Amino acid sequence: MPRRDPARDRQGSHRGLTCGTPTTAPVPDSPATTRAPYGPRVIQPRGADAEMTRLLRNRTAMLTAATVRRLEAEVEWYRGLAAEDRSWISLVATSGITAFIDWYERPTPTTYNAAEIFRAAPPELTRSISLQNALALVRIVVEVVEENTQEIASPHRAQELREAVLVYSREVAFSAAEVYARAAEARGAWDARMEALAVDALLRDDSEALASRVATLGWSGEGPVLAVVGTTAVPVTDARTADLRRLARRAARDALVGNQGERVVVVLGGFTDARAAVELLLPRLSEGPVVMGPVVPDVAAAGRSARAALSGLAAVRGWPEAPRPVTADELLPERALAGDSTARASILERIVEPLEHANGPLLETLAAYLESGRSLEAAARTLYVHPNTVRYRLRRITETTGWDPTDGREGFVLHVALIVGRLST
Structure with a gap:
């Protein structure tokens, strides 16, 4: 290894150069970021001194007052808040400025934690102001502190203080986003639980509990309502339920989604076209x-x-060619055969009784x-009338009930209605 020349080293040092490992020139004091292994990031301003900290603390009230004046002059949502909420905003601004001073003096992760800053106010404040409003508050506080750096700090420390404010505000903004994200997750979980309880109250016909729960969920109560029931081929996860809920709220003004094991119950309200609204949900169901x-x-x-939709889902196996979606009324015969007393009562009310009270022997x-095997001639011979009379009476049956005896499926519905009517007497 060659020997080093001391004279040459001295000459290089006079020229601002070094031999061997190069070194960098010193840089002005500025905030820096360090990260402990497997630990939180700590942002440290270089060269914070007691005099700067004292000056900042002495001007906390002034900075808070300036922030509140800016909010009143420039921010419409702040002027719309209740007096109590405005006082909490002022307290949060003071807390933010104090936390910045604490961080500037002794940098630690907790001093740029927005949760600590907002802890001065009640949790309900996050419901009064949005994340966008919270970030606007942070921005105004930063601007106020930055505008006053020349008055607070000496000229050679003003730039350092300005850089520290910018670094700190960035960390608080990200931390505020985390606070609101956690609040949104908690709110979403609470809403999902309340929604499940609302669907349960609906199925149990607990009208009092249902009214309070849908009101809590923000149900507008405008327009007609219907329930849709389907099955799922895979387990219903929170993500799948949330996806179905978003789709349901695009299909109708109001929506509730509840999981019942392998069944999914969706309640839609405020729609224009019921079938079109339900068809939008089909891709998310099995x-x-x-x-x-x-x-x-x-x-x-x-x-x-x-309840009618659930009864139809249990009886739909009796009609393998049922359309998708199918209405519970289209499944009246299967529901009646499966033991649904509501379906039997509906058949009596909508088919049997109108035919009994109609003019002429329509039931006969x-x-x-x-x-007679749906033969006009055989029916005419049984009734001792002309086939055209039978044809005329069949048209009247269709007009009276809405079901056509000459159609295969609708004739089956009417045949079950005849049997239900005979069994009810």
Whole structure:
């Protein structure tokens, strides 16, 4: 290894150069970031002294007052707050300035934690102001401190203080975003739980609990309501439920989503076209049947729609060719055969009784037509009338009930109605 020349080293040092390992020239004091292994990041301003800290603490009240004046002059949402909330905002601003001074004096992760800054105010404050408003508050505090750096610090320390403010404000902004993200997650979990309880109250026909819970969830109560029931081929996770909920709220003004094991119950309110709204949900449900309950006037009656849809889902296996979605009313015969007393009562009310009270022997004509193999001539011979008379009476049956005896599926509905009517007497 060659020997070093001391004279040459001295000559290099006079020229501002070094031999061997190069070194960098000293830099002015500025904030720096260090990270302990596996620990939190700590941002440290270089060269904070007691005099600067004293000056900052002496001007805390002045900086807070300047911040409040800026908020009153420039920020509309601040002027719209209640007096109590405005006082909390002032307290938060003071807390933020104090936390900055503490960080400037002794940098630690907790001194730039927004949770610590907002701890001075009640948790309800995050419901009064949004994340955007909170960040606007941080921005104004930073601008106020930055504007007053020349008065607070000596000329050779003003730039250092300005850089420290900018570094600190960045960390507080990110921390504030984390605070609101956690609040949003907690709110989302609480809403999901309340939504599940609302669906449960709806199915149990607990109208009092249902009214309070949907009001808490912000149900507008405008427009008709219906329940939709489907199945899921895979376990229903929180992410899948949230995705279905977002889609449901695009399909209708109001929506509730509840998981019942392998079944999913969706309640829609305030829609224009019921079938179109339900068809938007089909991609998020399994390939199995989807049953729509009857449309009801309001959420208080939604339990009736949901129970009919659940009854239809249990009976839809009796009609393998059922459309998707299918209405609970289209499944009236299967529901009645499965033991649904509500379906039997609906059949009596909507089919049997209108035919009994109609002019002419419509029930007898229907029975003769269906039990003769749907033959006009055979029915006419049974009734001792002309086939055209049977044809005329069949048209009247369609007009009276809404079901056509000459159609295969609708004739089956009417045939079950005949049997239910006979069993009810």
